[in-house]
Amino acid sequence: MKKVLLGGVALITLGLAGSAFAADMPVKAPPVAPTNTWTGFYIGVDFGGIYGMHNNQSFIETGNYQNPNCSQGCFDPVTFHNPTNWGETGGVHLGYNYQLSPSWVIGGEVDWNKTALGNSPGQLYLTTGGGPVAGCLASVTGSCHGLLMSENLNWTASARGKFGYIFGSAMFYATGGGAAASQEFTGQVAAADFNTMSISTSGNRMSGGWVAGGGVEVMATANVLIRLEYLRYALNSGITTVVPCSTCQFGAFAGNGNFTWTNTSLDVIRGGISYKF
DSSP, X not given: OHHHHHHHHHHHHHHHHHHHHHHHSOOOOOOOOOOOOOOXXXXXXXXXXXXXXXXXXXXXXXXXTTSGGGTTOOOOOEEEEOOOEEEEEEEXXXXXXXXXXSSEEEEEEEEEEEEEEEEOOEESSOEETTEEOTTOOTTSTTXXXXXXXXXXXXXXXXXXXXXXXXXXXXXXXXXXXXXXXXXXXXXXXXXXXXXXXXXXXXXXXXEEEEEEEEEEEEESSSSEEEEEEEEEEEEOOOEEEEEEOTTOOSSTTOSEEEEEEOOEEEEEEEEEEEEEO
């Protein structure tokens, strides 16, 4: 009986000692889950709609040595107030974000987008002195002159800064910077047979301006970003081209053609997806 009691005491003593030893051992901290960050370079594609072009096109004929001060008659001025319409835009972007704190991000981005947007207004019968041109008969080909002008946007590009606020896995941001665009212009006054009193011009022009807007971007995974954004472009694309009448003889309508396109503004709504490195 004495041996049994001594054995029990020994077991209790060993148990208490083991518990004390375990209590003195350092506890290993659980692993910290990695947190996603907005910091890093990214590259991606975007696509959407472009709305514009909010501008006017006009034609004025002025006199020259063949028709001084339009004394022999010139075509009346014509102005087209272009209706705005929708086109398509799509391209690539490259940028870098830096997360300042758990809530704020700054960054920069450059992009290039191909566009399909244009206007082609025209007037079938030009007038002089407020009335029809003498000898203009709609039934006789080549006896009447008309006007056709066009403007087409080929591409846009921008370099912008970004400032964003983080909310959960999303970032709401404002953006703005410089913009550039390539536009094609054409203008022509001619008869239906294009052989008499033809005044025409065409060319491409690259213009600059500014762009500003904002959007929301979601971090779908640590490397995949999905965005929706709005941008407003204002381009200094206004131009006037003076063209002499290449086939005119001395006399009526033998003047210079002044084709004018005013500055262009555009609205873009687009989505995009990026890969963050």
